[in-house]
Amino acid sequence: MADLQLLAASGSETAARIASGNVSAGEVLDFWLERAAGDPLNGYLWHADAEAARTGVSADGGALSGVPLAIKDIFCTEGVPTTAASKILGGYVPPYTATSVARTAAAGLPMLGKTNMDEFAMGSSNENSAYGPCLNPWDAERVPGGSSGGSAAVVAGGLAPWALGTDTGGSIRQPAGFCGIVGLKPTYGAISRFGMIAFASSLDQCGPLTRDVTDAALLLGILQGRDEMDSTSVGIEGGVSAPSAERLDGMTFGVPRGLIGEGMEAGVLARFEETLIRICELGGEIVDIELPHAGHAISAYYVLAPAEASTNLSRYDGVRYGLRASDEDLLSMYEVTREEGFGPEVKRRIMLGTYALSSGYYDAYYGRAQRVRTRIVEDFDKAFGLVDFVVTPTSPTVAFKLGEKTTDPWSMYLSDIFTVPISLAGVPAISIPAGLAEPDGGGPELPVGFQIAAPAFGEQKLLEASYALEQAIGFDGSPGLEGGSP
Secondary structure, eight states: OHHHHHHHOOHHHHHHHHHHTSSOHHHHHHHHHHHHHTOSSOOEEEEOOHHHHHHHHTOOOOTTTTOOEEEETTBOBTTBOOOTTOGGGTTOOOSSOOHHHHHHHHTTOOEEEEEOOSGGGOOSSSTTOTTOOOOBTTBTTBOOOSSSHHHHHHHHTTSOSOEEEEESSSTTHHHHHHHTSEEEEOOTTSBOOTTBOOSOTTTOEEEEEESSHHHHHHHHHHHBSOBTTBTTOOOOTTOOOOOOOOOOTTOEEEEEGGGSSTTOOHHHHHHHHHHHHHHHHTTOEEEEEOOTTGGGHHHHHHHHHHHHHHHHGGGOSSSSSSOOOOOSOHHHHHHHHHHHHSOHHHHHHHHHHHHHHSTTTIIIIIIHHHHHHHHHHHHHHHHHTTOSEEEEESSSSSOOBTTSSTTOHHHHHGGGTTTHHHHHHTOOEEEEEEEEEOOTTOOSOEEEEEEEEOSTTOHHHHHHHHHHHHHHHOOOOOTTSSSSOO
16 A cells, blocks of 8 residues: 555655655655666666665755656766667766756755657657667557657656656657646756757757646756856746646636647547636636747758757767777768767758758758747747737647657657747746547547646746646546556
């Protein structure tokens, strides 16, 4: 019974039990280490050593001390393998720790392990991992979303109480939606990026994946803040506290109808409309708005992000660290190492980005994409002058089957049609579970995510609204919390 209680408890509930003496921090850690070790989802790429993990338990970190954490394998961790799910970083052990991980460790949250992901965070399904795909705990034949699929799957599957992920174009929110948990992408600059292996530096952002909104707020409170090691970090003025709102009176929610409808599964649209009704029942007001340039966001994103990736990934050449596949001569070492070390999706994006940045094409592609991004920022600024929040489904479909979209990259990219515009705008957004829906064409009911975006650094108000709505929806359906294996 005690084990089942721990399995079903949120991070905040577990911390309260530790503080009350109901259970010891060591017992909590042992329980979760055992759960993680039995991972049937390929959610973990590395498991913490029990003795080493216990050193984090003794830290006097405060109210959440003793609640262990799963960490996406894109965060550098001193003395621990960090691969970004790529062969080119096979065997790499960083000499330093990412600020986000250091802050959670200082708060007394021991690391359970490093989670699976799309290689260098490039993907929407976790199928681009060099170490095999992670499986969705709701249906092992389906993807958990990406790129933070491992972090989402281990939380939903009862293999970790909460986790860290990263979001560049939707990589926290989309897997959270597919796995039926909460995923928060903070404002760009709210959390330090130091020690996060870079994909697209103007977009990458750390954030929490949790079972409920309260846990998301508590983790964000630990993670946010200025960091002298990251000049883009500013933190959240006034910090973040646990939300408590019960109603949405006086709050306005903008619905970009021009972006919603085409290509959406019927069940996803039904859960979205039902959630809008709940907002009204709680006293909120629904307002139709326009985001006229959001329809161009995917096209702009897949110029801008690959362009930045082309630059960031040029450092992986076999010279300094990671894989070295040839010693014949310098050029051969570069070519063979990158050919053998990078997977197909990473190569595709490097080539796209390099082409977009090449002389003669820079203005036609990269320059134009930057201008579209500016228009999208202006669209959101205008929208937030009219409403408090912008709401959409998190994804146009529920989790799709493994292999279903791997041969059609554009179809895969469209999974992020609702998340990418928000990433380009740099504003915070959260995905909360809105219920279950059958996929078009039939199959088991699967989670549907509801996305709420707020103005820059409006995290506290976003969390309050999300909490009130979460309580009203009352979603209760994590497949890994019934005991035993997911």
